[in-house]
Amino acid sequence: MNDRRIPSPLVPRQSGLLLSDWLEHHGQPLNTRCGGRGLCRGCLVQLSTPAAPDPPPQRACQTDCATLPADLDCIQIAATSIRDASLHGVTTFELRHAGPTPAPRPGVGLALDIGTTTVAGALWDFPTGRLLADASRPNAQRRHGDDVVTRITFAVTRPDGLDRLRHALVHDTLAPLIDQLLARAALPVAAITQATAAGNPAMLHTLAGASLAGLATFPFRPVFLGGRTVPPAEHRLALACPVELIPGLGPFVGSDITAGALATGLLADDGPALLIDFGTNGEILLKHAGGYLATATAAGPAFEGGRLSCGAAAGPGVVSTLRRENNRWQPRLVPGSTGPAAGLSGAAYVDLLALGRREGWLNSFGRLDPRHAAVIRGPDHALRIQLSDTLFVTEPDIAELMQAKAAIAAGALTLLDLAGLRPADLRALHVAGGFGFHLDPDHALAIGLFPSVPRDSIRLAGNSSLGGASLLLHRENAPDLADLLDRTTVVELNQAPTFADNFTDCLSLYPFA
Amino acid sequence: MNDLLKSLNIAVETGKRAEAKRLTQSLVDSGMKPLDIVEQGLVPGMSAIGEKFKNNEVFVPEMLIAARAMKEAMIILEPLLAQAGIKPKHTVILGTVQGDLHDIGKNLVGMMLKGANFGVIDLGTNVDPEKFPAAALEHGAHVIALSALLTTTMPAMKTTVDAIRASTVKGIKVMVGGAPISQEYCDQIGADGYSPDAASAVDLALRLVGETR
Structure with missing residues (x-):
């Protein structure tokens, strides 16, 4: 490193x-x-x-x-x-929604995606429907913990906790992000006439200054879940317009998923379809004949590089793709950056696991085979894969990745169980989130991270939360959401009868059952 | 017979659950006593993987896969043990504290304890504080084991320890564990012992009931 x-x-x-x-x-x-x-x-x-x-x-x-x-x-x-400065791909999204074309009108719209790790924004010109600027920056709340639960703890155990979280989000994150967007578009702040925000309930609660106490323990009771309009007097931003918070589905299934369902086109999909949004929490939405099932699964930070020897978020200088040719490693860095490689992204780890399975030096339990030339003993005498002078992968790293993979896969499988479906019944698999951006779908299928669906039914959607927040600047798109909100059942995985067994099944590095 | 037992050890240690089930049934059919199957067929396999886990030679995924192989075997054996009137020497009341729904780690501890011949009464997740001492009284338990996975639910662990100390159950030992828990927190809330992982939980439980292995 x-x-x-x-x-x-x-x-x-x-x-x-x-x-x-x-x-x-x-x-x-x-x-x-x-x-x-x-x-x-x-x-x-x-x-x-x-x-x-x-x-x-x-x-x-x-x-x-x-x-x-x-x-x-x-x-x-x-x-x-070193806390990561920026991420690659978080402002990239694809809009597949086939809604009515909004009528031209005056004004400029601001769409925000408030992620636990990264915040992204887009500025839209209403008269032309053109994207004026996009930008992202790390969520400054990370100094108070890198996952939602740690931040909720921070907010409820310290008298000034919520205020400090709010200050970190509004003053240290959103304000500079908006400044950056306006600078890129060469516009004054007064130009913004409308704003929407998607995010998990904990993020939207801190933006609105609402107590996080109801999100701390089961049974969870958020202050609000449906949409809420935060007026200029309350959002503490320089904006003259209110910020419209997009309604979420459950205490840990936020409006990033609501927005994603709209942007990916899942709402209009014909037949059963699945949306997996990879973030610090994995969020999953299943569309089936009877309605929608949604859940959040604790994948942990492994796919964003957390808790791994050489893991890093997919920013500049980080390996985004890993290949092996003639028994030699071929790491490729995040586009636009130059070496030496500073770390491995989640997508590169997925590549490594799939290559190890294919070449036979990694077994289904995540153990390395010392007889293979790719496997060596490190200074600690434990087995490892050495990718370069400084980059390596250990068996504990692989175990960490297997648990993250099992959390996602078992979450998806459990929703399918509840709907009486098998993976083969799925007509579309939408993969959202920064992690999905560099991911090789064939490798994700090979290690069982994705349900086994035909390769051409997999759609990488990028930041569909930002895409959906952009679409929801137009009221014409709101009715589609009402149906989703009405017909969604939120599943608490730990209470679903098949989850624990599915989790154990999904730990092994086999393609999805 | 010895070959079958040896194969069962290996099936548990390598997490082959169908194999573990099949071998256990064969041993039952051959007339072996259920307690002997547990002690000679399952426990050595689970102990072996527990030791390797403590030495960082195997990791959580393999532990979970092995524990499930043992669980499948126990599904066959538990009714037979009950029928034969076999009672374990010590009983542990196990549960995840109020407000917390996580149970994968807790279930692993339960399986490891069964593998060391403890009787395990699993109260599940999101358990009211008062239910722990009540169950301890009902089952004549020697140890209560509490799990919490979230920093937000750690305070419920203290409430539970307080409820146990305030109850009529005397002399019972309380052990705690879970990702955010530490020895320091254990001391702070007045619990009797903390273990960082499922394998050490067995050693801790044995120590708390005055036995060593």
């Missing part, structure tokens, strides 16, 4: 000041994904001194600056500890 070195840092030896906070304020934010509680390994740093240039890594979030060594030489930050 490409580590970052901060030579002779002038850190004040101040008691009560955390090293992670100091680094954050000095332009070096770390992956404090557990919210700085010392539970994860996202903020590991090495404190080098002349006597010990390569000390064991320690958590910056648990390091009081007063305890730093007096002769601190440099702070080394592992590449996996």
Whole structure:
């Protein structure tokens, strides 16, 4: 990995000041994904001194600056500890919705997709129907935890928790994103006449300043689930128009899925169809003869590179595609970036698993075969795949990916069970989210991440949440949503009778049952 | 007979559930006592994988797959054990705390405990605090094991420990586990023991009832 070195840092030896906070304020934010509680390994740093240039890594979030060594030489930050700056593909979407063409009208529309990890926006010119600008940036709430549950905990356990989450989202994320969009379109903020936002309930609750307490424990009781219009006096943005929050389906199945169902064309699909939105939470929507089934499945951060030795979100300098020719690894970086490779994206890991199965050095339980030339023993004597001098994949990495894969696949399978369907009954599979953007569908089928459907029924939709939020700037498209909201049943997977068994079935690296 | 037992060990350890079921049925049909099948056919396989797990030689997916192979075998054996009037020496009340629906980790702990000859009463998920001491009283349990997977449901673990301490059940040991739980949290809420994974949970339970292996 490409580590970052901060030579002779002038850190004040101040008691009560955390090293992670100091680094954050000095332009070096770390992956404090557990919210700085010392539970994860996202903020590991090495404190080098002349006597010990390569000390064991320690958590910056648990390091009081007063305890730093007096002769601190440099702070080394592992590449996996550096919080990702931007993601590739999050502003790309395809609109397959075949609704009425909206009538030309004056004004400019702002569509927002508020993801747990990344926020994206698009600016539309109503008279021409043209896209004026798009942009994305990381959600600054990540400093308070990289998953929704950690942030909810933050909001409900600290008196100022919700306010700080809200400030991070509105002031530190949405405001600069909107500025960036306006700068690209060369427009003043007053030009925006309408705004829509899609996101999971926790994100939309923080935007509206609503309590997250009802999302903390089962039975979940969000303050609102249906749409809500946040007036200018309340959204704390510079916009003169209200922000229309798109209605969600359940406590953890947000309006990103509502919007995605519209943008992908799933609502108009003929026959059973599935939408899988890969994010920090995997969200799944099944269309069947009797209506819709929706669920959220805890895939964890593995597909976004979290918790993996060399994992990284698909940003510049990260391997997006992995091939193997004549027994040699051929990593390809995210388009537009140059080497050396800084990490592996989720899509590259899926490539690796599929290639390992095909070439026979990876068995269905995720174990590497030491007899194969691709498999070596690392410095820790454990088996690993060495892709380059710095990039490698271990068996614990593979186990982590298998659990993420099983969460998605078992979620899909459980919805199909409840509808009395088999994977072969599906007429279309829509794959949304930044992860899907670089994904090789054949490899996803080979390891059983996707239900076994014909290759040509798989559609990579990109950020369908942003696409749907864009479509919903036009009221002509709203009636389609009403039907979806009326006929959707939200499934709590842990209460579905077949989920646990499906999860165990889906752990193995076989194509989908 | 020994060959069949050896094959059953391997079937459990490698997670071959159809094989585990078939071999267990063969052993039952051959007249072997159900308790002997558990102790000689299932426990060694599960213990082997538990040890490997603690040593970082196998990982969660393989543990879950092995535990299910054992579960399939236990479905055949449990009614026979009950029929024969076999009662395990120690009983554990197991459950996920109120507000939390996660049960994959909890079920794995349950399977590992059964594999070590504990009687396991699984109360399921989202369990009211009062139900734990009530079940302990009813079943004469020696240990209560609590699981929580979310940082948001950790406080319910404390409420549950308080409810157990306030109940009429005396001298019972409480063990805790789950992704966000730590030894520090365990001490803080006054539980008797914490284990970081399902394999260590067995060692902990044995220690809490005063046995070592």
